[in-house]
Amino acid sequence: MSKPVDNAVSTVRAYIETHHDAFLQDLAEWLRIPSVSAQPDHAPDVRRSADWLAAKLRETGFPTTEVWETPGAPAVFADWPSDDPHAPTVLVYGHHDVQPAAREDGWNTDPFEPVVIGNRLHARGAADDKGQVFFHTLGVRAHLAATGRTTPAVHLKLLVEGEEESGSPHFRTLVEQHRDRLTADAVIVSDTGMWSEDTPTVCTGMRGLADCEIELHGPDQDIHSGSFGGAVPNPATAAARLVAALHDDHARVAVPGFYDGITPLTDRERELFAELPFDEAQWLRTAKSHATHGEAGHTTLERIWARPTAEVNGIGGGYQGPGGKTIVPSSATLKLSFRLVAGQDPDHVEKAVTDWVAGRLPAGIRHTITFGAATRPCLTPLDHPALQSVVRAMNLAFDQKIRFTREGGSGPAADLQDVLDAPVLFLGISVPSDGWHAPNEKVELDLLKKGVETAAHLWGDLAENWRDAH
Numbered sequence: 162m163s164k165p166v167d168n169a170v171s172t173v174r175a176y177i178e179t180h181h182d183a184f185l186q187d188l189a190e191w192l193r194i195p196s197v198s199a200q201p202d203h204a205p206d207v208r209r210s211a212d213w214l215a216a217k218l219r220e221t222g223f224p225t226t227e228v229w230e231t232p233g234a235p236a237v238f239a240d241w242p243s244d245d246p247h248a249p250t251v252l253v254y255g256h257h258d259v260q261p262a263a264r265e266d267g268w269n270t271d272p273f274e275p276v277v278i279g280n281r282l283h284a285r286g287a288a289d290d291k292g293q294v295f296f297h298t299l300g301v302r303a304h305l306a307a308t309g310r311t312t313p314a315v316h317l318k319l320l321v322e323g324e325e326e327s328g329s330p331h332f333r334t335l336v337e338q339h340r341d342r343l344t345a346d347a348v349i350v351s352d353t354g355m356w357s358e359d360t361p362t363v364c365t366g367m368r369g370l371a372d373c374e375i376e377l378h379g380p381d382q383d384i385h386s387g388s389f390g391g392a393v394p395n396p397a398t399a400a401a402r403l404v405a406a407l408h409d410d411h412a413r414v415a416v417p418g419f420y421d422g423i424t425p426l427t428d429r430e431r432e433l434f435a436e437l438p439f440d441e442a443q444w445l446r447t448a449k450s451h452a453t454h455g456e457a458g459h460t461t462l463e464r465i466w467a468r469p470t471a472e473v474n475g476i477g478g479g480y481q482g483p484g485g486k487t488i489v490p491s492s493a494t495l496k497l498s499f500r501l502v503a504g505q506d507p508d509h510v511e512k513a514v515t516d517w518v519a520g521r522l523p524a525g526i527r528h529t530i531t532f533g534a535a536t537r538p539c540l541t542p543l544d545h546p547a548l549q550s551v552v553r554a555m556n557l558a559f560d561q562k563i564r565f566t567r568e569g570g571s572g573p574a575a576d577l578q579d580v581l582d583a584p585v586l587f588l589g590i591s592v593p594s595d596g597w598h599a600p601n602e603k604v605e606l607d608l609l610k611k612g613v614e615t616a617a618h619l620w621g622d623l624a625e626n627w628r629d630a631h
């Protein structure tokens with residue numbers, strides 16, 4: 162006698178098999194629209210992509226689908242309330258714009274003419290992010306078919322933005338403007354990846370980002386190093402001294418207050434990171450670096466995922482031309498960035514860095530320090546019930562142990578967490594070989610199917626296990 166869960170798995174798989182060809186044809190139609198947000202020529206295509214998706218989501222069953230305007234490219238919003246008024250509300254995030262792509266960049270086929278080669282679908286956007294948005298359409302249909310429901314088990318919302326590949330300049334404002342419509346108990350981001358084809362993983366957080374530019378001014382103009390040098394402060398030396406003082410001898414950031422408030426990495430998380438089949442030599446080759454280096458007492462994965470960092474992105478000042486020029490330069494510039502982890506407050510970091518810089522400069526060096534807009538870190542604890550639902554749903558789809566990763570980069574997911582005050586979960590099925598932003602981008606058709614299956618199992622699990630917790 163088979164268990165009900167086996168029945169659910171086989172019903173979902175059968176439904177997906179029946180509808181898989183049509184699903185791929187639809188996805189190919191969407192991938193043919195070159196929705197490149199970075200290139201003004203393609204603005205009509207980005208709009209066409211939004212309209213196409215809105216229509217497809219309506220056809221999928223979402224009773225509400227809207228194209229939301231921004232000062233840049235439009236986003237798509239869709240809403241499918243559950244008939245269960247007590248169900249949790251989930252917002253799925255993705256994007257419908259893509260990176261630029263041209264045949265001459267090294268593509269073997271037309272980037273906007275999707276083609277299946279072997280078990281892979283090649284096209285710009287196949288993995289980043291149209292494929293990952295699109296698995297939710299067949300996923301919710303399979304969920305309904307397998308459960309006999311006419312509405313999803315959760316209140317399901319989708320927000321698919323059109324400017325992610327251009328840095329999401331209007332995203333936060335868009336979310337703030339539509340906060341009432343976007344309210345959710347959890348956000349599911351489908352714009353990330355897994356460890357590899359053989360090691361399915363769920364990402365539990367992303368780092369935040371703060372960055373600044375520091376201008377240092379000494380004499381009002383470049384001056385003779387023989388007549389004045391050694392008797393006045395040099396801004397290039399001051400810049401170098403700041404850089405040299407940024408880290409201590411253990412490669413920890415030496416700015417007082419920088420580590421304040423950090424949520425510590427638990428022993429369990431460290432164990433889970435260590436269980437991943439990480440090949441440091443291979444990683445170094447990918448990094449094109451000749452050695453690892455970082456905060457003492459932490460592994461490479463801990464350093465890039467779970468520890469905050471300070472990086473010198475640029476340093477300049479004085480004479481850079483051929484030969485020598487014996488001057489005390491008038492100015493120098495530093496560009497610094499800081500990756501932040503859960504618990505760190507970007508405003509606090511900004512103030513700590515500002516005070517630290519001001520306190521270390523000698524008399525006669527004037528300075529300005531300018532911060533860009535910060536991105537907050539996000540992290541979902543391993544024991545969060547919604548995260549456990551994602552893991553169970555992936556487990557049904559992959560029939561394998563699901564492991565955990567984090568993401569060292571930063572993204573607009575943090576805006577959703579911030580504005581909506583909801584935990585962010587990551588459901589991505591892409592793998593490193595998919596070639597995001599690179600020529601010959603592809604998605605593995607088997608993994609795409611696993612994405613559909615995961616989505617199909619997730620909504621019922623969330624509704625059942627998170628009813629009272631949300």
Ligand SMILES: [Zn+2]
Binds near residue numbers: 256289290352
């Ligand atoms: Zn993306």
